[in-house]
Every structure is written in C-alpha cells, then in structure tokens.
Amino acid sequence: MVVGCLALNASFEPLTLVPMRRALRLVLDGKAEIVEADHGKVVRSAQLSFPRPAVIRLTRFIHVPRRFRRQVTNTFLFARDHYRCQYCGRWQHELRPREALTRDHLIPLSRGGTNVWTNVVTACSPCNTRKANRLPAEIGMQPMHVPVEPHFVHLSWAVRRLTPTQARYIKMFYGAETLHQLASLDKR
Numbered sequence: 001m002v003v004g005c006l007a008l009n010a011s012f013e014p015l016t017l018v019p020m021r022r023a024l025r026l027v028l029d030g031k032a033e034i035v036e037a038d039h040g041k042v043v044r045s046a047q048l049s050f051p052r053p054a055v056i057r058l059t060r061f062i063h064v065p066r067r068f069r070r071q072v073t074n075t076f077l078f079a080r081d082h083y084r085c086q087y088c089g090r091w092q093h094e095l096r097p098r099e100a101l102t103r104d105h106l107i108p109l110s111r112g113g114t115n116v117w118t119n120v121v122t123a124c125s126p127c128n129t130r131k132a133n134r135l136p137a138e139i140g141m142q143p144m145h146v147p148v149e150p151h152f153v154h155l156s157w158a159v160r161r162l163t164p165t166q167a168r169y170i171k172m173f174y175g176a177e178t179l180h181q182l183a184s185l186d187k188r
C-alpha cells in the first residue's frame, strides 16, 4: 500500500492525497507546512530528519476548479459508479472469472457519442457486449444512475485509503456524511 499525505489548502480545505515524496518536497521548499505527522515514522533528507507528514497545509491559497476536467479514466469512472455494473447491478467482486468492469458509452462512439463523464458508465463485460452499439432506449438498458461529472476531490480519496488522522480533517471540513460516503466506496 502506498501511503499518501493529505494536502490541505491554506484555508484547510482538503484537496487531495499526494505521494509522500511530493509532500516532502513541498515542505522542504517552504510551500507547505506539516499539520499532522506520523510520529512513529521518520523521514530523512541530506540535512534534516522529521516525522513523516500525514497531513500538510499549503502556505499559499490555491484556486481549485470544482469539477474534474481531466479525461475520464477507468479508475475514476469505476470509483464514481461504486465498482458496480450500472446495467445488471453486479459488484466487481461478483463478476465471474474472465469478466471485468468496462467503460460503456450510453451513446456509442460509433454513433457520435463522446468520452465525457455524462456519456460513460461502468458496465460488466457481458452487459457491454450485449448493449453493443445501441442506444439505451433501443435495447431497454438504462443505467441505474444518471451519469454525472464527479467532484474530483471525492474521487481522489475514493481510490486511495485515508488514515484515521487524515479522515478527521475531511470530517472537519466536509462533515461526517462525506466521510461515510467515502467509507462505503471503500468496501468493495
């Protein structure tokens, strides 16, 4: 398991989990301060040694777009859809050997659909094959949830694991409900 460090904005808004190396770089460059450290673990650079950061806070506020504008990736797509086929409702762990979660386009690419969040859903390979290049209405396959563009911060947490200390900061800022939702994504 790769241990990430939770980065907070200067406003204490949780932003994302960053790799430890990057977190250390930000701290050493004076771009972030350590808010919480893992006192059992020590990291060393050439001149310094200090507790491994669990939560850092950027020293200058950065503006963050509210929506995740990057290309849809399967990692984030499956996380958004809770690792569940949106047609038959099976969870990833219920798939048979040789079956897999895939990306399905509501409006198929061959019929002018595009790779945007609102046109893609998670589908198991048999459902994807069955739907083929038809529209949902043509074959009577409607996704369980209307696909939406997700909040990128939630996704970046969903695909990694938070430590209890990091979770506390998310709860402080977003409330227990967000934390609960993230925890339910983690049970897969």
Ligand SMILES: [Zn+2]
Residues within 6 Å of the ligand: 085, 086, 087, 088, 089, 090, 123, 124, 125, 126, 127, 128
């Ligand atoms: Zn399915």
